[in-house]
Amino acid sequence: MDLKEVMAINLRxxxxxxxxxxxxxxxxxxxxxRYVGSIERGRVSASVSVLGRLAKALNVDPCELIKPLR
Structure with missing residues (x-):
C-alpha cells in the first residue's frame, strides 16, 4: 500500500x-x-502543506495521517 492510500484510509x-x-x-x-474527497479516495496526493492543514483541523499529529496501520 502506498502512502497516498495510507493517508486516504487514515484521513477518513x-x-x-x-x-x-x-x-x-x-x-x-x-x-x-471536493479536494478532501479526492484525498480520501486516493485520487490525489496531498502536499506536506495540505497534510499540515488537515492535521491541524483534526487536532492530530500529521504523522497519524500517514502512519500505516498494522
Whole structure:
C-alpha cells in the first residue's frame, strides 16, 4: 500500500471518528470539500502543506495521517 492510500484510509478514519463531514473538514482546513474527497479516495496526493492543514483541523499529529496501520 502506498502512502497516498495510507493517508486516504487514515484521513477518513479520523474524520469519521470526529463525526465530521468532508464539507466540515474542508471548511476547518480551508480546503474544498471536493479536494478532501479526492484525498480520501486516493485520487490525489496531498502536499506536506495540505497534510499540515488537515492535521491541524483534526487536532492530530500529521504523522497519524500517514502512519500505516498494522
Amino acid at each position: 478514519r479520523v474524520r469519521h471518528h470526529q463525526d465530521l463531514t468532508q464539507e466540515e473538514l474542508g471548511a476547518l482546513a480551508e480546503l474544498s470539500m
